Amino acid sequence: xxxxxxxxxxxxxxxxxxxxxxxxxxxxxxxxxxxxxxxxxxxxxxxxxxxxxxxxxxxxxxxxxxxxxxxxxxxxxxxxxxxxxxxxxxxxxxxxxxxxxxxxxxxxxxxxxxxxxxxxxxxxxxxxxxxxxxxxxxxxxxxxxxxxxxxxxxxxxxxxxxxxxxxxxxxxxxxxxxxxxxxxxxxxxxxxxxxxxxxxxxxxxxxxxxxxxxxxxxxxxxxxxxxxxxxxxxxxxxxxxxxxxxxxxxxxxxxxxxxxxxxxxxxxxxxxxxxxxxxxxxxxxxxxxxxxxxxxxxxxxxxxxxxxxxxxx
Amino acid sequence: xxxxxxxxxxxxxxxxxxxxxxxxxxxxxxxxxxxxxxxxxxxxxxxxxxxxxxxxxxxxxxxxxxxxxxxxxxxxxxxxxxxxxxxxxxxxxxxxxxxxxxxxxxxxxxxxxxxxxxxxxxxxxxxxxxxxxxxxxxxxxxxxxxxxxxxxxxxxxxxxxxxxxxxxxxxxxxxxxxxxxxxxxxxxxxxxxxxxxxxxxxxxxxxxxxxxxxxxxxxxxxxxxxxxxxxxxxxxxxxxxxxxxxx
Numbered sequence: 001x002x003x004x005x006x007x008x009x010x011x012x013x014x015x016x017x018x019x020x021x022x023x024x025x026x027x028x029x030x031x032x033x034x035x036x037x038x039x040x041x042x043x044x045x046x047x048x049x050x051x052x053x054x055x056x057x058x059x060x061x062x063x064x065x066x067x068x069x070x071x072x073x074x075x076x077x078x079x080x081x082x083x084x085x086x087x088x089x090x091x092x093x094x095x096x097x098x099x100x101x102x103x104x105x106x107x108x109x110x111x112x113x114x115x116x117x118x119x120x121x122x123x124x125x126x127x128x129x130x131x132x133x134x135x136x137x138x139x140x141x142x143x144x145x146x147x148x149x150x151x152x153x154x155x156x157x158x159x160x161x162x163x164x165x166x167x168x169x170x171x172x173x174x175x176x177x178x179x180x181x182x183x184x185x186x187x188x189x190x191x192x193x194x195x196x197x198x199x200x201x202x203x204x205x206x207x208x209x210x211x212x213x214x215x216x217x218x219x220x221x222x223x224x225x226x227x228x229x230x231x232x233x234x235x236x237x238x239x240x241x242x243x244x245x246x247x248x249x250x251x252x253x254x255x256x257x258x259x260x261x262x263x264x265x266x267x268x269x270x271x272x273x274x275x276x277x278x279x280x281x282x283x284x285x286x287x288x289x290x291x292x293x294x295x296x297x298x299x300x301x302x303x304x305x306x307x308x309x310x311x312x313x
Numbered sequence: 314x315x316x317x318x319x320x321x322x323x324x325x326x327x328x329x330x331x332x333x334x335x336x337x338x339x340x341x342x343x344x345x346x347x348x349x350x351x352x353x354x355x356x357x358x359x360x361x362x363x364x365x366x367x368x369x370x371x372x373x374x375x376x377x378x379x380x381x382x383x384x385x386x387x388x389x390x391x392x393x394x395x396x397x398x399x400x401x402x403x404x405x406x407x408x409x410x411x412x413x414x415x416x417x418x419x420x421x422x423x424x425x426x427x428x429x430x431x432x433x434x435x436x437x438x439x440x441x442x443x444x445x446x447x448x449x450x451x452x453x454x455x456x457x458x459x460x461x462x463x464x465x466x467x468x469x470x471x472x473x474x475x476x477x478x479x480x481x482x483x484x485x486x487x488x489x490x491x492x493x494x495x496x497x498x499x500x501x502x503x504x505x506x507x508x509x510x511x512x513x514x515x516x517x518x519x520x521x522x523x524x525x526x527x528x529x530x531x532x533x534x535x536x537x538x539x540x541x542x543x544x545x546x547x548x549x550x551x552x553x554x555x556x557x558x559x560x
Contacts, residue, residue: 087408108410
């Protein structure tokens with residue numbers, strides 16, 4: 001397959017209304033090959049609606065979706081062949097066995113007949129379903145059902161895999177396994193993943209977009225996020241606190257703010273780490289340094305900030 | 314692709330006891346009708362033979378069995394169609410089909426064909442029962458053929474209507490009862506008027522089956538039943554699309 005572009009999925013100005021309520025507003029999204037994108041947001045932010053639109057289950061009120069440069073709305077059959085989708089509730093036919101179900105899915109996605117048994121076998125191995133082939137889906141535990149759901153989404157080797165809250169309801173071990181699987185998927189497919197579990201995003205995604213009330217309120221790479229949150233500020237405490245001006249005079253320090261309990265927040269210049277300088281100056285001036293710790297803005301802080309500010313307003 | 318979905322539907326039907334129960338109960342009731350008609354024919358044989366133009370055994374036994382089968386299936390088909398879309402929507406498995414690279418036409422026809430395979434099986438049992446009369450003497454194959462064709466077309470109409478109503482609601486029981494009500498109403502529509510040329514009579518499903526039941530294949534009846542099925546299949550497709558547009 002000639003790869004004309006590295007962008008596997010792009011959505012522009014995606015909007016969806018339910019009556020007067022705006023579920024998703026003017027959303028832009030782009031996904032490169034081999035990338036894992038985390039879509040974060042509080043419940044009801046429009047994540048699932050977005051995913052339904054990206055997979056052609058729901059028609060957008062306006063906007064466009066292109067999968068590997070094929071317009072989803074104009075040529076749905078071609079575009080859908082390149083998507084694997086795991087909705088919030090895994091779409092499983094409980095009366096079928098795992099093998100029967102996966103074979104049915106393979107046929108639906110036009111996996112060639114002679115390759116199908118091999119594809120089913122490989123996918124089962126990838127999802128840890130090796131011994132489950134002949135079990136009825138109805139008899140599987142929730143964790144295994146979830147895996148069958150994921151298996152169904154990747155069986156036909158789609159370019160884009162869209163997973164809506166893939167780790168919900170799993171035990172911690174299963175969560176780790178599923179995360180490892182998603183990470184591995186990111187190598188060969190592009191993955192969009194929605195969740196409201198923040199560490200999950202940090203653990204497996206390359207990029208994160210936070211949605212709130214149908215809008216993207218934050219978009220950055222995980223690395224970028226890490227950079228911004230590392231050493232942005234320090235929290236220091238002294239037995240005999242100096243004036244704030246004295247602290248600001250230390251090289252690398254941009255600003256100093258008094259906090260509760262005699263603690264002081266020291267905002268650093270970007271790319272500077274004044275920790276050592278502060279320790280030295282404190283010792284020289286006998287300030288009695290008691291505490292010095294980096295103040296991290298965690299993804300949780302970013303998330304809370306972005307998704308709460310509007311509620312207050 | 315239609316065959317893939319049809320085959321899956323057909324197998325899923327047999328995974329639940331419902332299909333077996335329906336087939337079994339139908340068979341018991343029809344066998345009773347069959348034997349009742351047969352013994353009635355045997356008992357009255359001397360008198361029947363004195364008539365100027367005596368009815369044959371096929372006419373008395375098979376036509377009754379087919380007529381009864383039509384009414385039984387009118388009750389059974391809604392139970393079979395109710396799950397096709399309602400349950401899929403309720404269990405949210407419809408997403409699997411909607412996300413796959415297949416058109417709504419293929420989804421609807423797949424489900425329809427799958428159900429028709431099952432109904433053809435039920436029809437086969439009725440047919441075999443009538444054919445068993447051939448063990449005792451010559452029978453009117455033409456009459457049985459007309460009845461079979463009529464019943465098959467009628468079942469297509471039942472199934473299409475049931476499928477459409479199933480696509481309207483998430484509740485299987487509502488779908489079943491609504492389909493049953495609609496079919497029954499269409500069945501008895503001709504009873505509402507005495508005038509045989511009234512448009513209501515023309516709409517009645519029973520009226521269009523009666524000809525087949527007497528051994529008469531009328532193209533108007535064939536066309537009516539085919540159009541009836543096609544109309545509701547198209548409406549089902551539109552309904553699926555409407556869900557995509559409206560959510």
